[in-house]
Amino acid sequence: MSDDIRGLVTKVDELIKHASNRAEPSVAYNQARELLKEAEWQLDDLPGGDDRDHLMVEVGRRHDDLNRLLLLDQDSMRTDLSQPIIADELPQPTAATLQRTVTERVPPNQRLVTSWPVLHIGRVPQPDLVTWKFAATGKVATPTRWTWNEFRSLPTVTLTSDFHCVTGWSRLDNTWEGVRFRDVAEAAGVRPEATHAVVNGANAYTANLDLPTLMGDDVLFAWSHDGRELTPEHGGPLRLVVPSRYAWKSVKWVSSVQFLDRDVAGYWEMRGYHNVADPWLEQRYS
Numbered sequence: 156m157s158d159d160i161r162g163l164v165t166k167v168d169e170l171i172k173h174a175s176n177r178a179e180p181s182v183a184y185n186q187a188r189e190l191l192k193e194a195e196w197q198l199d200d201l202p203g204g205d206d207r208d209h210l211m212v213e214v215g216r217r218h219d220d221l222n223r224l225l226l227l228d229q230d231s232m233r234t235d236l237s238q239p240i241i242a243d244e245l246p247q248p249t250a251a252t253l254q255r256t257v258t259e260r261v262p263p264n265q266r267l268v269t270s271w272p273v274l275h276i277g278r279v280p281q282p283d284l285v286t287w288k289f290a291a292t293g294k295v296a297t298p299t300r301w302t303w304n305e306f307r308s309l310p311t312v313t314l315t316s317d318f319h320c321v322t323g324w325s326r327l328d329n330t331w332e333g334v335r336f337r338d339v340a341e342a343a344g345v346r347p348e349a350t351h352a353v354v355n356g357a358n359a360y361t362a363n364l365d366l367p368t369l370m371g372d373d374v375l376f377a378w379s380h381d382g383r384e385l386t387p388e389h390g391g392p393l394r395l396v397v398p399s400r401y402a403w404k405s406v407k408w409v410s411s412v413q414f415l416d417r418d419v420a421g422y423w424e425m426r427g428y429h430n431v432a433d434p435w436l437e438q439r440y441s
């Protein structure tokens with residue numbers, strides 16, 4: 156059984172390696188996705204243990220590869236996998252000191268991009284502010300639901316931070332406007348026994364975080380990026396932004412936050428990605 160899964164993973168790698176030489180790489184990526192799905196079904200039947208855990212990580216990594224490649228395909232870029240995947244131009248430093256400052260802001264094995272890649276599972280949902288709602292549930296004094304106008308009447312902040320994706324790109328100096336996570340938690344009356352939260356987004360996407368991280372000064376639900384309304388592809392109307400964690404924790408198209416008295420793995424965390432995801436410690440996989 157585990158040999159079958161290993162075989163599927165190897166086939167995925169072959170498809171990925173050859174896709175960029177095809178007229179339509181997306182055909183190969185889609186085939187690879189199907190094989191990964193098959194591998195995940197087989198994983199479900201495998202008894203728990205180190206072997207299964209290891210294969211989970213391997214399958215998780217291929218998901219990562221495919222997302223990165225589908226992104227490049229979207230940009231209609233041909234790529235040779237022996238080359239760095241995303242090698243955007245570095246911002247031109249005006250002085251050696253500035254260059255050092257920028258370098259110091261890039262976590263290990265990340266590359267700077269000046270563009271803003273788009274990465275996610277599933278289709279971009281159509282924003283509809285009339286029916287939009289956001290809920291805070293679980294360990295709160297008052298389970299709360301906000302309409303768009305209600306949410307927008309919470310205290311607004313503008314924060315600038317860097318954004319690091321586990322697939323290897325970092326985008327510096329993003330200016331976000333929105334509401335601090337902390338203010339949302341306080342509005343719902345987060346209870347003392349809450350230690351973690353799961354943030355839910357469209358397409359059944361979830362991410363788990365510990366409360367001390369979420370309550371930090373730098374964490375917000377954002378509707379605007381670099382002075383412009385957040386576009387649907389980047390999570391508009393509202394997304395979470397957690398600068399101190401790899402970007403998969405920054406859930407797009409948020410619909411609710413559930414406060415918990417224990418930790419529950421999110422979408423990628425269930426697929427072999429690191430539970431904490433600190434880019435400075437290179438916590439990519441578990």
Ligand SMILES: Nc1nc2c(c(=O)[nH]1)N[C@H]1C(S)=C(S)[C@@H](COP(=O)(O)O)O[C@H]1N2
Pocket residue numbers: 271272273274275276277320321356357358360388389390402403404405406407408
């Ligand atoms: N709802 C939802 N949010 C999501 C994802 C997703 O698949 N669904 N992908 C995450 C991942 S893996 C990344 S890298 C960032 C990418 O954000 P961007 O597309 O704005 O660059 O969104 C995160 N938020």
Ligand SMILES: [Mo]
Pocket residue numbers: 274320321322402403
């Ligand atoms: Mo990601």
